[in-house]
Amino acid sequence: MQQGPEDSHAILTTAVEKKLSRRQLFDGGVGLGALLLSGRAAGADHSHHSTHGQHAPHAHTGHGHMDMSPTLGKVQDKRAPAMDQPLLEPEVRRSVNGVLDTSLRMAYAYRYVGGVRLYVRSYEGTSPGPTFRVKPGDTMRLKLINDLPPNRDAMPADMSRPHQFNNTNFHFHGAHVSPSGIADNVMRSMAPGNTYNVEIKIPPDHTRGTYWYHPHHHGSADVQMSSGMLGAIVVEGDFADVPEIAAAKERLLVLTQVVHDAHGMIENFETLFPETATRFLAVNGQRRPMISMRPGEVQRWRILNAGYQDDMLLVLDKHDLHAVAYDGIQLGAVEPLKQILIAPGQRVDVLVRAGAAGTYELNAAPYDQGHPSPTGTLARVVVSGAPLDMNLPRALPRPPLESIKASEITHRRTVVFSATAPEADAAGHWQEFGFFIDGKKFDPRRIDHRVKLGAVEEWKIINTHEHDDHVFHIHTNPFEVVSVNGKPLAVPQWRDTVIVERQGGEVVFRSRFLDFTGIFMLHCHMMNHEEMGMMQTVEVYKP
Known part of the structure; x- marks a missing residue:
């Protein structure tokens, strides 16, 4: 068991360690993440299945801007190598002068993930969709363009049956914002062939950290999320006064479960429901990408479990994962953990200090959640080059939310x-x-x-x-x-x-x-x- 800040959370670890011991998995501590924590394609063919015309993805409409690396800016029309390519991060769209003003187009697109050609619903033809970076007090103004084809089925009498997979809406997961009107209102229904406005005002005192967005229309949300319709939102400013974190290179890791039928599509609920449906795991829409580090380097990883169904037990060979925030909320002390259990929807921000030169696997290890969680290598960390002398923080600022008595x-x-x-x-x-x-x-x-x-x-x-x-x-x-x-x-x-x-x-x-x-x-x-x-x-x- 790890010693330090997580000792106060021994109750959380007990149940999970009991599960792990039944399977004789690990000797290391799981820590707090065990219970409370208890992609963009490598290549994209931007062909769209739509009866509503072709809309080019909009980067902004005057009040926001996007960052796109040269690699991500190119439409790749050849099959990308299946695995072991450098980690690519999604396009970034930032607020400017207090406003993120952009559009988000939903349509079918071809994607290649791990050598598999998929034809699935997507945001902007990619998975994950673009990352939105905003600040407390900003306003998000989104134009959602639903270019999916018309639904083929009628509304069922039983609402608990998955249905009308091309209706959608928008949810800002984890945000403390209005759930009404055209804000974070998951009661809205956005039908194919139409454009909808979403405007979300972020309070000036909003917690700073890692959040995300995804559809939340009952009946279709599962199919759309499992297709990769999701993206990260970063509310900037957390740990700005902690020099060791401010100096660390930041990476976004969006974890997803890749699932599809014999045609590389998701058109029936039977494709998703068997507990063993997941084919493999992906990070930022890539299978087993490479993360480069130098010996002694400290990086900050914003990790999001955007999988549609299953927990993932994260283990990095010969390295601790130093948690500094969960679910977008800063911790008051660093938690060094041997492994972290992260459930669908959860986020964990960790600091990783690279060891000696070599290659280390970031794995999803076996875990019993009533059925086996999907396993496999998520990414490979390649440590090489001249060493860096970087440190982990000894202390963190006071957490942003006061405890409830x-x-x-x-x-x-x-x-x-x-x-x-x-x-x-x-x-x-x-x-x-x-x-x-x-x-x-x-x-x-x-x-x-x-x-x-x-x-x-x-x-x-x-x-x-x-x-x-x-x-x-x-x-x-x-x-x-x-x-x-x-x-x-x-x-x-x-x-x-x-x-x-x-x-x-x-x-x-x-x-x-x-x-x-x-x-x-x-x-x-x-x-x-x-x-x-x-x-x-x-x-x-x-x-």
Whole structure:
């Protein structure tokens, strides 16, 4: 077990280490990330399947600008080498004078990933989509162009059946922004053949860190996210006063699960639902890219698990991963970890100090989440060249969010995740499974929770499902985890996404419902489960 800041989170590590010991996996500490954490194609053929004309991707409309390296700026019409190419990062679009004003086009595109030719839905013909970099107090103005073809199916009577895969919308995951109007409103429906405006005002006191965006239209979100319709958002300014972090080269690693049918497409839910559907893992839309470092160099990696379904247990050969932030929220101390478990939707910012010259693998190691998580080499770190004398920070600034005291709590509630499965689980068809919250499947016409603006609440999330862990996520307001499986944390931790273990696992958190009224969602971020009903509405209202 690692010694240091993560000692106060021993409760979080116990359950995960128990799982690992059953499989005789690792001797190293998992630390805090074990439970609370408990791409752009190498080449793109920009042919589009659309009946609505050809729109060229817009870089900006006067108030923002994009950074694009010469490599990424070229449309590659030949198959890119399958693996072991240098890591490429997505195009960057930055705010200018307080505004990020740009467009985002959704259409079919050909992509090559790991030597496989895919024809899937995408943003701007790439996966991940462009990275948005903004500052607290900025406004994001997006023009979403839905150039996907018309839906082929009608709206089903049962909303928990995946449907109408070409309807979409836009979600700023983890942001404390308005969920109403044309802001971060996942109740909107953006039909094919139309253009929609999204305007999100970021509060001046917003936490600085790593966030992301993806579609959140019930019925189609799973198919679109598994196709690679997603991208990172960086709210800039975190650790600006920590010289060791400011001096470190920054890299973005967007982790995805590559899945497809025999035609290189995702057109049926059967392509996604089997727990073994993932073909391989990718980073920034590449299979097993190379990350270059010099001996002694410190780099900052912003890691996002944008996979549609599964946890990933990250291990870097002969190196610690020094966590400095989770879910876009700064930590108050560096956490040196041998491995980090990161669930779909979660982010972790780590510092990596390169060791001796050589090649080291960043792996997704085996992990039991009720079914085996996908495994394999995510990237290779190649350390070479003249050494650099760089240091890790000895201390971090005070975390940005104040802890919630028990005396502040105005209301408590319990939320129960459950599921049903056929007796022959492994052979079951997806329509034989059911996923529920408080015994009910999602209904957008129903308000499941009403919360007064300004309330401070304590929630207990319980998972009664016998077979699978679940991943709890709630929009708009982050939460502070105070206990896991009945054991209080010595130092509570802020998150927007958390693993809730199967067979009676429970997580207790506290949250301040401040600043914004409106309707938003809580759900399992294993997107197969959300799409089949594991989601609820929350309405924050002004008394």
